[in-house]
Amino acid sequence: MGKRRIGIVGYGNLGQYLVQQIQSRGDLELAFVWNRTSSALEGKVEKPCILEDLNNFAEREADLIVEVAHPCITRDYGERFLAHADFMIGSPTAMADASTERKLRAAASQNGLYVPSGALWGGEDIRRMADRGTLQALKVTMKKPPESFKLNEPLKSKNDAVKSDAVILYDGPVRELCPLAPNNVNTMAAAAVAAHNLGFDKVQGSIVSDPSLTDWHVVQVDAWGPGNIEDDTAFHCQTIRRNPAKIGFVTGSATYASFLSSMIGARGKGPGVHLC
Numbered sequence: 001m002g003k004r005r006i007g008i009v010g011y012g013n014l015g016q017y018l019v020q021q022i023q024s025r026g027d028l029e030l031a032f033v034w035n036r037t038s039s040a041l042e043g044k045v046e047k048p049c050i051l052e053d054l055n056n057f058a059e060r061e062a063d064l065i066v067e068v069a070h071p072c073i074t075r076d077y078g079e080r081f082l083a084h085a086d087f088m089i090g091s092p093t094a095m096a097d098a099s100t101e102r103k104l105r106a107a108a109s110q111n112g113l114y115v116p117s118g119a120l121w122g123g124e125d126i127r128r129m130a131d132r133g134t135l136q137a138l139k140v141t142m143k144k145p146p147e148s149f150k151l152n153e154p155l156k157s158k159n160d161a162v163k164s165d166a167v168i169l170y171d172g173p174v175r176e177l178c179p180l181a182p183n184n185v186n187t188m189a190a191a192a193v194a195a196h197n198l199g200f201d202k203v204q205g206s207i208v209s210d211p212s213l214t215d216w217h218v219v220q221v222d223a224w225g226p227g228n229i230e231d232d233t234a235f236h237c238q239t240i241r242r243n244p245a246k247i248g249f250v251t252g253s254a255t256y257a258s259f260l261s262s263m264i265g266a267r268g269k270g271p272g273v274h275l276c
């Protein structure tokens with residue numbers, strides 16, 4: 001089997017890490033790297049691998065394109081990427097926009113749309129329950145120190161006012177939370193994709209700004225299956241993941257390794273939308 005050719009869109013923290021990993025592995029090959037400002041790539045990426053104009057991505061014949069830039073890149077290019085290659089969406093919060101989700105799902109008719117599970121534990125189990133229609137409710141709660149949130153208003157002011165006590169900044173549908181915290185809630189967007197019978201409107205998300213969490217980001221997933229949720233007799237699975245993270249970092253360190261595994265696993269599933 002030939003080397004899998006990977007195109008990287010975005011050269012920030014994740015992009016740089018992935019490029020380095022691709023170059024250090026024998027089974028992967030860099031098809032291209034694109035960044036909004038190509039000067040950031042000079043001297044760091046070999047010239048032939050630099051893609052100046054993203055509109056010319058198809059010439060590079062990537063097998064897999066990985067977006068690690070911004071939700072707007074997925075919104076604007078996702079469909080086109082999928083017409084030529086498998087596509088791994090690093091910013092799945094873009095799919096909270098109903099028309100983007102519809103377009104991407106429709107475009108995944110020849111190649112696969114791969115959604116990295118990120119900090120989501122049990123994503124495949126959630127998807128299986130969604131497939132059977134047994135998933136009744138799903139909630140993802142994310143707790144981080146105030147410095148680790150990158151928020152839009154009105155959540156930004158709420159977070160700026162946090163002093164010593166933990167404050168719930170948001171508790172409601174993931175659909176509305178994604179545009180308010182696009183960099184923080186990729187995991188919740190992955191959960192909404194996995195829980196396809198509930199989707200972005202019914203999967204609940206909560207973010208808690210907690211100054212005492214100086215060493216960790218905490219992600220809690222609560223899934224409810226058959227039974228009565230009201231009287232607490234329904235199937236309920238709760239996982240709590242503590243991801244070591246330095247203060248002020250939006251992305252926890254375990255997320256890099258998880259993202260790499262997702263990229264390596266983003267292959268061979270054919271058309272459709274897949275968690276990876």
Ligand SMILES: NC(=O)c1ccc[n+]([C@@H]2O[C@H](COP(=O)([O-])OP(=O)(O)OC[C@H]3O[C@@H](n4cnc5c(N)ncnc54)[C@H](O)[C@@H]3O)[C@@H](O)[C@H]2O)c1
Nearest residue numbers: 010011012013014015036068069070090091118183186251
């Ligand atoms: N799915 C996950 O589990 C997960 C985990 C971490 C980060 N992410 C997402 O992946 C993306 C990259 O994360 P990162 O930690 O590398 O971020 P980063 O800020 O370090 O890098 C982002 C890169 O994209 C570029 N960029 C920013 N806005 C842009 C725009 N409007 N158009 C084009 N380029 C733009 C920046 O110049 C930079 O090169 C973000 O969207 C982030 O939310 C996803």
